[in-house]
Amino acid sequence: MRKAICFGEVLWDIFPTGKVIGGAPLQVAARLSSLGVPSRIVSKIGNDAEGRTLLQNIQNLNLTGVYIKIDQNFPTGQAIVHFDDNGDALYDVKSPAAWDHIDLTEEIINVVSSADIFVYGSLAARSEVSKNSMYKLLDIAKYKVFDVNLRKPFCDMDEIVKLMRKADLIKLNEAELRYLAKHLGADNESLELNILFLSEYTETAQICVTRGTKGAVLLTGEQLYSHPGFEVDIVDTISSGDNFLAALLSKIMDCETEKDYNEALIFANALGAVAATKKGTTSKISTDEILQLIQGQLS
Numbered sequence: 001m002r003k004a005i006c007f008g009e010v011l012w013d014i015f016p017t018g019k020v021i022g023g024a025p026l027q028v029a030a031r032l033s034s035l036g037v038p039s040r041i042v043s044k045i046g047n048d049a050e051g052r053t054l055l056q057n058i059q060n061l062n063l064t065g066v067y068i069k070i071d072q073n074f075p076t077g078q079a080i081v082h083f084d085d086n087g088d089a090l091y092d093v094k095s096p097a098a099w100d101h102i103d104l105t106e107e108i109i110n111v112v113s114s115a116d117i118f119v120y121g122s123l124a125a126r127s128e129v130s131k132n133s134m135y136k137l138l139d140i141a142k143y144k145v146f147d148v149n150l151r152k153p154f155c156d157m158d159e160i161v162k163l164m165r166k167a168d169l170i171k172l173n174e175a176e177l178r179y180l181a182k183h184l185g186a187d188n189e190s191l192e193l194n195i196l197f198l199s200e201y202t203e204t205a206q207i208c209v210t211r212g213t214k215g216a217v218l219l220t221g222e223q224l225y226s227h228p229g230f231e232v233d234i235v236d237t238i239s240s241g242d243n244f245l246a247a248l249l250s251k252i253m254d255c256e257t258e259k260d261y262n263e264a265l266i267f268a269n270a271l272g273a274v275a276a277t278k279k280g281t282t283s284k285i286s287t288d289e290i291l292q293l294i295q296g297q298l299s
Helices: 024-034 049-059 106-114 122-126 128-138 157-166 174-183 191-202 240-252 258-276 287-298
Strands: 004-007 011-015 018-022 039-046 065-071 077-083 089-093 117-121 143-147 169-173 206-210 216-220 223-227
Touching: 004 024, 004 106, 004 128, 011 049, 018 024, 018 049, 024 039, 024 117, 024 143, 024 240, 039 049, 039 106, 049 065, 065 106, 106 128, 117 122, 117 128, 117 240, 122 128, 122 157, 128 157, 143 157, 143 240, 157 174, 157 191, 169 174, 169 240, 174 191, 174 206, 191 206, 191 216, 206 240, 216 240, 216 258, 223 258, 240 258, 258 287
Parallel strands: 004 039, 004 117, 011 077, 039 065, 117 143, 143 169, 169 206
Antiparallel strands: 011 018, 077 089, 206 216, 216 223
């Protein structure tokens, strides 16, 4: 059975209507676990009421283990969420926070070295302590998945390129791909050409680009796979990308044929779409809901 470790931020997403637990690594770990991939989260919270409540919420999720330490000097993380005129979420990720200071223990090092999947993101590189810990773990991790998460002003492009070059799989959205490709010197209007450019530039064989309601494109080796997405009544898209990634990771390491990769991409798109029909970042999603959506498109 595959096992996964997710490294990085755990925090509160503060919406105008209230707060919910957040952080891409946490959401990916929680969904992976619900899909039958035992997962653990490595992070840090503050010694405060927000941290204790956050930890209690995390422990209620179906995770096989939690490696979250308590920092005595920095507060539990928060991200203030605003929405632009198009309804897209904008994040003010507060700094410093406890998750900027993730240090390692022998237990964490041993757990990561024995895991099949190691998921990490660009936000964890905004501070020296967590960044140094992340690089140490990348040196021993097996299958490394880089979840690009561009959040201004935490966009050190040189660092992001280094982290991409460490990855076996890079996951990003279409806007992030366009931004990175242009920054690195590509002048392509084509999504596919930008993906191939990024793959060659970073020497990464697998790249997945999410496209919102337009689905996703996956490069593995020299083969491109795509899916147009599913039409659903959207309620909340905040966690769709993280749910998509978890679903893809639950399948991709066992893929061998074109059929396998296509089915993995369909499944990931379906789960991401179902997540968008629900309120909250760690909502319950049944296998039946996913299969009904897939079958509905096929019929």
